[in-house]
Every structure is written in C-alpha cells, then in structure tokens.
Amino acid sequence: DAKTTQPNSMESNEEEPVHLPCNHSTISGTDYIHWYRQLPSQGPEYVIHGLTSNVNNRMASLAIAEDRKSSTLILHRATLRDAAVYYCILREGGSTLGRLYFGRGTQLTVWP
C-alpha cells in the first residue's frame, strides 16, 4: 500500500475550523483515501473516505487535490471532543482485504 505523510501535531482553538493535511504522492489511480481518528484510550474510529471528488459527512469534509497527491481533512468547528490522533490511510480500490496501514498520524490538540 502506498504511504502517506502527515504532520506530527497540530493545534486549534475551539469552534475554529481545522485543516489536517496529508501527502500521498505515490497514490495509484484506484487507491481510496480514508481517514480514521483515535480518541484517548479508545480504538480508532472511521471519519470519512473518498476517491476523487470532495466528500462531506456529519463529522467532517474531505478535500482531495486534483492530482490526488494530497488531501485535507476539514473539521468545520473544532470541539474539545475532536482532540485525537488523525490517521490518513490509502486503500487499494479493488481489494476487499481489510488491511489498514496506519502511520503515526497527526495529534490534534484543541484549546478551549
């Protein structure tokens, strides 16, 4: 699976938008971009995923660059509960093998 690069840490103030970047310059045409997050003392939880077009759900938005070599997870209004490690993961499009390759992710700190 292709690798991703994320900043080690980011900070935000409560109720402000947060843009979490991810670089994946070796992404293949069939790789999907997934985001999971891990709150303290919990297992990871799914956030969002996409292929080419920008995606929105109740938790976040995913903006994918036109060349697909980078993407950004957008939290529109950060809350204290959003403080977590965020993982950007690439998954092969044609595979049903549920292997998620986690890097070290981005530790997001949210200040009140």
Add this chain to the structure above:
Amino acid sequence: ETGVTQSPTHLIKTRGQQVTLRCSSQSGHNTVSWYQQALGQGPQFIFQYYREEENGRGNFPPRFSGLQFPNYSSELNVNALELDDSALYLCASSFRRLQETQYFGPGTRLLVL
C-alpha cells in the same frame, strides 16, 4: 446495536507465557481484523479472519495465531510472549465489501514482564 467488545481490558503476563485475547464482533459483521499498537505508534495489522478462515496476515511471526467462531467472534493467541509484545491489541469488525468501514473495539492492554 452492540458495538465491538474486547476482553480482558488489561492483562499482565511474564515472558514465555501464552495469552488469549477475545473479541466480539458488531452484530451483522462477518470479518474480524486484529492490530497491535505499541506506545506512540499507529496500529499495525496482524491478520484478518473472514468466515472462520485467515484472510491475510501482516509481518508477525507464527506465534501470533487466531480463530474466528461461527458467531464471528474471534480470539488472538500469542505464544512464547516476549517483552516487545507489550502493547494495546485492537480488534476491528466489518462486513466484507470494497472499502468497508472497520469498527474498532477499545482494545486489550497487554504488559509482558
């Protein structure tokens, strides 16, 4: 709907012992994946079970083995424990399909002394 549960929550073993960790899948899911998460690292894929058969394995030695039962619950067994096996062990259940979402349990914290 019941989420993914794991037992025990914490465990202390000594080097050379064997350990069994358990996972109950979310209702309706037929696939279980196991991950090992060392302190400060992201989870690392151990293996996946689908319909009671191993369906892919990460870079872990054979002393890491597993089972999936007809009710789709699962066990992770680790023989001959080593100090480096100390970690959080996570189980994730899913319904097998393309780009499926995995639902993780809270994990079992294993300490090997």
